Amino acid sequence: MKLPKIVLLGPPGAGKGTQGSLISEYFGIAHITTGNALRINRDLETELGTPGSFIDRGELVPDSIVNEIVEVEIKKASGFVLDGYPRNRKQAEYLSTISEIDKIIYLDVASEELIKRLSGRRVCSSCGENYHIEFRPPKKNGKCDLCSSELVQRSDDQEETILNRLRVFSEHTEPVLEYYINREGFVRIEGRDNPEDVWESIRKIFEEG
Ligand code: ADP
Ligand code: ADP
Ligand code: ZN
Numbered sequence: 001m002k003l004p005k006i007v008l009l010g011p012p013g014a015g016k017g018t019q020g021s022l023i024s025e026y027f028g029i030a031h032i033t034t035g036n037a038l039r040i041n042r043d044l045e046t047e048l049g050t051p052g053s054f055i056d057r058g059e060l061v062p063d064s065i066v067n068e069i070v071e072v073e074i075k076k077a078s079g080f081v082l083d084g085y086p087r088n089r090k091q092a093e094y095l096s097t098i099s100e101i102d103k104i105i106y107l108d109v110a111s112e113e114l115i116k117r118l119s120g121r122r123v124c125s126s127c128g129e130n131y132h133i134e135f136r137p138p139k140k141n142g143k144c145d146l147c148s149s150e151l152v153q154r155s156d157d158q159e160e161t162i163l164n165r166l167r168v169f170s171e172h173t174e175p176v177l178e179y180y181i182n183r184e185g186f187v188r189i190e191g192r193d194n195p196e197d198v199w200e201s202i203r204k205i206f207e208e209g
Helices: 016-027 034-040 051-055 063-076 089-098 111-119 159-180 195-208
Strands: 005-009 030-033 080-083 103-108 121-124 130-132 186-190
Touching: 005 016, 005 159, 016 030, 016 080, 016 103, 016 195, 030 034, 030 063, 034 051, 034 063, 034 080, 063 080, 063 089, 089 159, 103 159, 103 195, 111 121, 111 159, 186 195
Parallel strands: 005 080, 005 103, 030 080, 103 186
Antiparallel strands: 121 130
């Protein structure tokens, strides 16, 4: 079977990381997360500044930096789920020159819910596993279920930066939805439900072909 090439779109906090992991496990494909790649390289000096300086303001990291990361990862994988890319129209156009995408899944969630999800998000400082203080609490307060390391709040999950990220989404990433909406393979998923139900809706899309 040919492994699928999937783009997972959605505003900050929509559940891209959560669902992206499930999709990648289910199909045995790479989970390419530009956010993680950029956080790992947050202090990398480039002509345009460090990735961290953009992330902490809730702004997009320049296309040239992100495109290069994605191209390297895509070339290594025969199937993948792209989580957090493309985030503007130029990136979407660039992607079309390096790969053919089978499915574009848009996780739709209203902004009040996004703010709750992002402000309660905690991540493992060691393995990166994701939690939520209310919706997905760890078994032991403040500690990762998988590796017992400390859970931390991402520096950009502070109220002011969250609001800026939501503005950046409507200004730059909503045009990406317009770019894909009439293409074959585009599907909108209701992302408000609990993670298991969202995953069920995603799995159904692939069963239906
Ligand atoms: P994204 O990668 O789109 O920013 P995440 O997958 O990191 O989103 O989810 C954001 C936060 O919301 C995390 O704390 C996660 O545990 C929680 N979360 C994810 N999906 C759901 C859901 N369907 N319902 C409630 N909380 C969720
Ligand atoms: P979320 O979906 O919760 O906003 P991500 O981990 O996907 O979180 O992204 C965190 C930050 O990393 C973004 O706010 C942005 O600064 C940067 N980033 C991630 N992906 C891209 C991208 N495709 N283009 C530009 N910047 C990106
Ligand atoms: Zn961990």
